[in-house]
Amino acid sequence: MSNTDDIRWVAQVALLGDKGAFDKLTCKYQSSIRRFFLNLTMGDGPLSDDLAQETFIKAYLNITSFKGISGFSTWLYRIAYNVFYDSARARKHYDDIDEKEIDGQQHTLSEFSAEKMDIYKALKMLRKEEQTAVLLFYMEDKTHKEVAKIMDCPLGTAKTYILKGKEKLSVYLTNAGYGNN
Amino acid sequence: METTDTDKMLKSFFDEQKQKVEDNGFSQRTLRNLPEQTDRTWIVWVFALIGVIIATAIAINTGLIVQTLQLLQHIPVYYWLGGVFCFPLVGGIGFYFAQSRTYRLV
Numbered sequence: 626m627s628n629t630d631d632i633r634w635v636a637q638v639a640l641l642g643d644k645g646a647f648d649k650l651t652c653k654y655q656s657s658i659r660r661f662f663l664n665l666t667m668g669d670g671p672l673s674d675d676l677a678q679e680t681f682i683k684a685y686l687n688i689t690s691f692k693g694i695s696g697f698s699t700w701l702y703r704i705a706y707n708v709f710y711d712s713a714r715a716r717k718h719y720d721d722i723d724e725k726e727i728d729g730q731q732h733t734l735s736e737f738s739a740e741k742m743d744i745y746k747a748l749k750m751l752r753k754e755e756q757t758a759v760l761l762f763y764m765e766d767k768t769h770k771e772v773a774k775i776m777d778c779p780l781g782t783a784k785t786y787i788l789k790g791k792e793k794l795s796v797y798l799t800n801a802g803y804g805n806n
Numbered sequence: 807m808e809t810t811d812t813d814k815m816l817k818s819f820f821d822e823q824k825q826k827v828e829d830n831g832f833s834q835r836t837l838r839n840l841p842e843q844t845d846r847t848w849i850v851w852v853f854a855l856i857g858v859i860i861a862t863a864i865a866i867n868t869g870l871i872v873q874t875l876q877l878l879q880h881i882p883v884y885y886w887l888g889g890v891f892c893f894p895l896v897g898g899i900g901f902y903f904a905q906s907r908t909y910r911l912v
Contacts, residue, residue, distance in 0.1 A: 641850065642843045651833045659827040674832060681836045744823040763820040794819075795812040803819055 631697040639688050647688075651681050654698065657765060658705055664760050665709055667745045676712055680705045695774055699767070702775045706757065713753075747797050751790045758786035759794065 631653075637646035658680055662673035683704050684691075691700050748756050754776070761767040761775060773783035865871045 641846050643847070644837060644840060647840065648833060648837050651836050652829065655829055655832050655836075656827045659832070660825065663827070677832070678836050678839060682840060685840050744820075747819075759816075763816050764824055791812060791816060794816055798815060798819055803815055 628696055632693060635688060635691055635693075635697060638685065639691075647681075647685055650684075650697070654701055655681075657698075658701065661702065661705060661760060661765060662709065664744065664748065664764065665756065667749070672712075676705070676708050679712075680708045683708065695771070699771045699774055702761065702765070702767070702771075703777070706775050706777075743801070747794055750793050750797055752786075755786045755790035755793070758783055759790035762787050 631650065634646040634650050637643040638650070655677065659673055659677045662676045663670065666672050666676075680701065684701055687704075691697065748760070751759060757776060758772050761772045762769070767775065769780060769784050769787065772787065773780045776783055776786075778786075
């Protein structure tokens with residue numbers, strides 16, 4: 626499943642409106658996009674699925690604007706990032722989210738609750754931009770350059786977000802005993 | 807702690823937390839919710855037809871069709887039979903590889 630396949634499927638969708646080809650793209654990227662949203666929403670499964678679906682629908686409608694300069698994955702994450710922050714602004718999810726709400730969301734997710742508590746606790750210590758940058762860099766294996774493209778910010782800023790996030794997380798994880806192994 | 811050690815620790819932490827999210831019908835639901843767009847597959851057929859017309863015109867003008875038919879008359883009947891019986895074999899092999907590639911993609 627290479628980038629060549631992505632380009633071929635994108636061309637089929639853009640030129641022929643081929644939904645089958647778009648389905649292949651969805652199957653390939655659904656896991657990473659939904660995981661990205663799950664971590665950003667602190668484990669809110671239904672909200673993550675809604676946002677992921679919105680991301681794929683927007684990608685389908687705007688697929689002709691994909692120029693192939695960056696990879697399809699980077700382009701898709703860029704849409705996902707915009708969808709998340711638009712939604713956060715609309716729901717006032719961005720800053721107003723409180724402890725009770727997070728706990729309630731986590732209880733709705735049986736498969737992600739117990740094991741994911743640590744990562745959510747750790748991520749909650751970061752600013753939203755740092756969370757996004759750290760998740761993209763460490764969890765989704767994006768490069769600094771790709772993180773900057775996805776977040777639409779200068780490379781130096783993306784590096785700063787990752788660095789600051791890294792510093793905060795390293796203190797948290799060391800205190801939690803992760804660095805002692 | 808050294809930067810590289812911190813990086814390793816964070817990488818290891820995030821790798822532990824990294825899970826594959828099962829599809830569970832998500833792709834199908836997304837596919838169903840895609841808005842309808844004009845089907846443009848006719849473009850393929852139009853270009854295919856144009857290609858066939860051009861190829862046929864060239865073949866007729868250069869006498870290629872007549873030459874080919876004359877050539878075919880000289881091929882022994884056993885060669886024809888061999889070709890016909892080879893077709894399912896070659897087609898089958900091609901189909902097998904096409905199928906295995908499809909499974910890999912999905």
